[in-house]
Amino acid sequence: MAISSIGVGSGLPIEQILSDLRKSENVALELVQNRQIQETNRFSAYGTIKSALEAFKNAAEQLGKPGTIGAMKSSSNSEAIGVSTSEKAIAGQYRLTVNTLASAQSLTTQGQADRTSNIGSGGSISITLGDGTVQTLDLSGKGTSLNDLVKAINADDKLGVSATIINDGSDAPFRLMLTSRTTGTDAAVTEISVSGNSELQGLIGFSSGGTHSLTEQAAVNASVYVNGSPENGGIAITSQSNQLDDVIEGVKLTLTKASADPVTITVSRDDTAATTAVNAFVKAYNSLQTTIRNLTTYDTEAQKGSALTGDSLARRVQSQMREAIGFSTDSGAMRSLSDLGIVTDDYTIGTLKVDSEKLEKALKENLGDITNLFVGDKSLTKAITNAADPFLRSDGYIASAQEGSTEALKRLEKQFQSTSERIDATIEAYRQQFIGLDKTLAQMNSLSTYLTQQLSMLSNLGKESSK
Incomplete structure (x- = not known):
């Protein structure tokens, strides 16, 4: 007897049973997925700490720049x-x-009726500048019209001049204007000579103090x-x-x-530059501490940890930065942050606050000591940099931790895949067993019906024979 849908033969809710079995088996998948979520959150949390630590290091380095303290x-x-x-x-x-x-020199030619016709043929232009440099523009095989000259001159930065065409609206309106690229007499043209093209020489030939046809606006220092x-x-x-x-x-x-x-x-x-940098430094430090605290706390009521609860790397960043800001010099009136009015905030955990009045007074009266505290190889800034770099390097502690999370995620992905395949195989095995059971029960039900019919017939024959 063919079974078109399992459960028909036996009357059992086999599809529901298989669905419940899959839910039970999927608990193993949920455990893997939860571990994947935890590891992804861990990877992201390391990145968040790295960003906060970089911001703190940058703020410290800003304090260490010579132009910040005593700006x-x-x-x-x-x-x-x-x-x-x-x-x-x-x-x-x-x-x-x-x-x-200071102004730049300009030289303007006599007007020409046409800007597209060649002026002679070929030639070589030599330009001597006020500082004695000489540059040459070879026109061999090139056009010599005003348009061509503008294009060739502007394409060569070494010539020291720029070219354009002025239209004065007359019968011969087109004038070539050469302008020094920079101001002053050293950049001014003292001589222009053209060899191999007398027509062009007649138009743009120039000698400072000599006879020429160009109109000059002299350079001025x-x-x-x-x-x-x-x-x-x-x-x-x-x-x-x-x-x-x-x-x-x-x-x-x-x-x-x-x-x-x-x-x-x-x-x-300008002490505002130093004040701004100090407040930015304190803000960056507090942000780092708050970030680490939020990523490592444990919610006792919900009995739930954060992404890095119990993580030793996060705690190490926190403790080493606290240790770094405790740096002090061995001389002067301003040896540590507390001397400047930067102290631990009593109302928060591990953060700093700034006494603005004390800081302002320190900047006015002890600038040299403050500079010594923040600037140089033996300074607070250097101590913070040295403490932060092992965590921030491309091969540093945070990068290694993130790499570990990446490898863990790869392993969990493989585990998820293999577990999923195992569950599919298990459910399929159950399905085949239920199909077999369904067929067997269907056959037994059919036999039971047949026997019931036969016994009923025998009973009826017995009643008729007794009459």
Whole structure:
């Protein structure tokens, strides 16, 4: 007797039984999946700690930069001079008069009626600059129209000039204009000569101080007086550009326009840079400690741990960074963070807080000691860097831990696959056994029905014979 659906022959809920058996077998898969989730969370948690540790290290390194502690700020009372400072700047006030701005030279040819027709043929252009350098542009096999000259000149940065075409609207409107790429007399053209093309020589030939057909706008050097004119004890400064980097040590001056009135440049201490860096340092440290605490806590009420509960690596990062910030120098009034007003917060666990007033006073009165604490090979910054690097390196402790998690996830994936295959095989074996049972019970039920029918017939024959 053919069975179209298991359970029909026996009357048993075999599909439900198989489903319940699979649920029971799947408990093993759930255990593997839970371990996969835990290991994935562990991998992610290591990355979170690494990011927080990198941020803390970077904040410490910012404190260790020479331009942070004892930073200088500058100001100008006129838009004629822009000003910025470096860590080398020294506090003071200066008066500068901008006599002239540096400008670039320009040379313009006579007008031409056509910008596309060749001017002679070939040739070689030699350009001599004010600093004595000579550059050559070979036009052999190239066009010599104004358009071609612009393209060839602009394609060669070594020539020291840029080219463009000016249209003045006249009958011969097209003029070739050559402009020095930088300002000042050193970058100005002193001579242009063309060999092998007399027509082109006649158009662009140039000799400073000699006879030529070009219109020149001469280059000018910047001229500045510092603290008055030389006649009044001041200093005269000339520059090829409008940016003066070395006139006042550590101060960069950008000249924007000439000014008959002196411009006052003020350079002074800027303790806000140090204060900002200190607060950023404390914030980064507290963030690291909070991150580790959140990733390692255990919820006693829910009886559930976090991603790194009991993890030794996380605890080691925490303890070693605490130890690093306890660094102190062996001299001076500001030997440790606590001397600056950076102390442990009594209301939190393991975090820091800043006494702003104490910090401000320390910066004003003990700048040298604070610099010694944060800057150099024997400093708090260096101690933190040395403590953090073994964890942060590409082959460091955190990378190794993440690699271990990755390998564990690979093993768990294989275990999940093999367990899943085993469960499928087990359920299939059960299915085959139930099919066999179903067939057997169906046959027994059929035989039972047959015997019942036969006995009923015998009973009826007996009743008829007794009549």
